[in-house]
Amino acid sequence: DGQGVKTLICAPLRLKGEVVGVVNIAANDPGRAFREEDINTLTPIAQQIEKALELANEVRGTQIFTPATQLISLGEMVQDLKMVYSEEELGTIFLNSIREMFPQADSAMLLMKAEQEDCLRMVAGFGQVPNEMRLPVGFQLGNSCLLKDSHRAMLISDRANYFANGNCVFTHYQAKSMLVSPLVMEERVIGMMVVGSSFPNSFREHDLQLLQIISGQIALLYRTGASYWDLKIYAEELVDSVSVGVICVDLTGKITMVNNQAEKILGTTKDKLLGKAYRDFHRYVxxxxxEQAKQGLLITGEPQNIQLVLQTQDRVRKVVSLGMNLLRNSKKTTLGITLVFEDITERLVLEEQLRRTERLVVAGHLAAGAAHEIKNPLTTIKGFCQIIKGSLPEGDARVSYLNTMLSEADQINTIINEMDRMAESDMGSVDWLDLPMLLDEVLQEERKEGNLTQVAVKTVYDRGIPPVLGNQFKLKQVFFHIIKNSLQSMLEGGIMIIKVSIDHAEDVSISFSDTGAGIPEGEQELIFNPFYTSKPERVGLGLAMSYKIIREHGGTMKIDSKLGEGTTVSLRLPVNFRFADLVNYSGFQPGSK
Structure with missing residues (x-):
């Protein structure tokens, strides 16, 4: 009829064997197309309306002359077969239906089966009803078991006569006449509807039949909801079990689903994201x-994969790999967007450590070859310079030139020795070392050299720092290079804080913080590269060598710096580092020197 109906299901309405009407449920949205199981749901709705039509035909002319018409409003609740109702919503539907269809009723209760308990509890009511009511599922009304066996609805015209022997489960419900109907789903009692009046003989048999029709509709709504919630819980548990973060966004831009791993990665909770606008995500990423990935997805329909940096609520920066795809139903209709992301920060750190180690290995091999090729002719040059110097008379001006040549040759020799150490793969002698004591020795040497006069040094050592297995000379060399760099960044004075702490009983953490000039952000990625230096007078092997030594000890080394604010160098050394680990890192063999 031009109204844009895309899909339709129908069920006939029969009265005394003749088709007297039809129930149509239509959808304009192709994404909500009906399936065969929807017809199975529509059929009992039509049967309930047929019962109402029969009832209307029998009682035409009485005060309830069109129960079928009134049931249409209840039927609208199930018109959209995708709707889901909670117990509270069912309670509201029940109360509205009772008020409309039973004007003589002045009280009503809806009781539903309690989870984990074999009893019914009240979830909704109006009028003079108890604040709380719980009944065993198999309670007795008179001489019959209402719910557990017969599933029989009952009309109690006069409470005084019916419960003359005092056997009344409704002790705190004082209605004089009542209608009681069970809610049955798959042969199981799931609840009970009670409608009452303060006057006896307020209800008739057709009222009971009408209540049974309503109870059938309520049970149908409950069954749809129960199936949905069971499926929803299963789906949520399934998504929560995966090791990546998952967030779903609907077409309006609202976040509709957040799994446990997404909470963990973002450092927040679901309730702070669910129902919020998609753009609220900007606080984290x-x-x-x-937005660029989203536009690309909507234009092309192809999945988008990006890498981005996010910041948690605790201001922790993480790198995530994020995939974005359209969320579609079985009819290929777009329902929203899914974001699947993984924290790859640690992986990137390990990859960068591997690349640095590989660069150090290459540099080491290069250094070994270069050192050998340079050292031999350098020795010859130094020897001839000394011979020539010894042959010149005292006071000859050429002696100063030769002294300069010998000094430069010594500088070259120093560089060659550093290159030799870079190529060295032998761990050397190892022992259990007291790191605070080792640091104090390095600081004492620096004080003797007069290098700490312009800088205030503060040490903070936790109690009970366990010893670590390592080479004393090499670790002191690392500490020396780090302290030397800090001092050179604070030529006008400053503060250096050295901390040693135990981290989760697995690692010892050592940090060197200064208030120096800081390192430009673009240089921080290059600072561990061999021969990289910002100072022309330096070779650029100190930090590269330090990084190599810490890796040989099974540890990690990183630098955090802000230009103009200062730098922090953080080391982590394992407490339980084994000789086998030393073999893996450096080729060290037990029994070597």
Whole structure:
């Protein structure tokens, strides 16, 4: 009829064997197309309306002359077969239906089966009803078991006569006449509807039949909801079990689902995201990148994969790999967008450590070859310089030139020795070392050299720092290079804080913080590269060598710096580092020197 109906299901209405009407449920949205199981749901709705039509035909002319018409409003609740109702919503539907269809009723209760308990509890009511009521599922009304066996609805015209022997489960419900109907789903009692009046003989048999029709509709709504919630819980548990973060966004831009891993990665909770606008996500990620990926997805329909940096509520920066795809139903209709993301921060750190180690290995091999090729002719040059110097008369001006040549040759020799150490793969002698004591020795040497006069040094050592297995000379060399770099960044004075702490009984953490000039952000990625230096007078092997030594000890080394604010160098050394680990890191063999 031009109204844009895309899909339709129908069921006939029969009265005394003749078709007297039809129930149509239509949908304009192709994404809500009906399936065969929807017809199975529509059929009992039509049967309930047929019963109402029969009832209307029998009682025409009485005060309830069109129960079928009134049931249409209840039928609208199930018109959309995708709707889901909670117990509270069912209670509201029940109360509205009773008020409309039973004007003589001045009280009503809806009781539903309690989870984990074999009893019914009241979930909704109006009028003079108890604040709380719980009944065993198999309670007796008179001489018959209402719910457990017969599932029989009952009309109690006069409470005084019916419960003359005092056997009344409704002790706190004082209605004089009542209608009682069970809610049955798959042969199981799931609840009970009670309608009452303060006057006896307020209800008739057709009222009971009408209540049974309503109870059938309520049970149908409950069955749909129960199936949905069971499926929803299963789906949520399934998504929560995966090791990646998952977030779903609907077409209006609202976040509709957040799994446990997404909570963990973002450092927040579901209730702070669910129902919020999609753009609220900008507090955690680079929104511009996210929007570009979204536009690409909507235009092409192809999945988008990006890498971006996010910041948790605790201001922890993480790198995530994010995939974005359209969320579609079985009819290929777009329902929203899914974001699947993984924290790859640790993986990137390990990859960068591997690349640095590989660069150090290459540099080491290069250094070994270069050192050998340079050292031999350098020795010859130094020897001839000394011979020539010894042959010149005292006071000859050429002696100063030769002294300069010998000094430069010594500098070259120093560089060659550093290159030799870079190529060295032998761990050397190892022992259990007291790191605070080792640091104090390095600081004492620096004080003797007069290098700490312009800088205030503060040490903070936790109690009970366990010893670590390592090479004393090499670790002191690392500490020396780090302290030397800090001092050179604070030529006008400053503060250096050295901390040693135990981390989860697995690692010893050592940090060196200064208030120096800081390192430009673009240089921080290069600072561990061999021969990289910002100072022309330096070779650029100190930090590269330090990094190599810490890796040989099974540890990690990283630098955090802000230009103009200072730098923190953080080391972590394992407490339980084994000789077998030393073999893996450096080729060290037990029994070597």
């Amino acid at each position: 680079e929104l511009e990148k996210l």
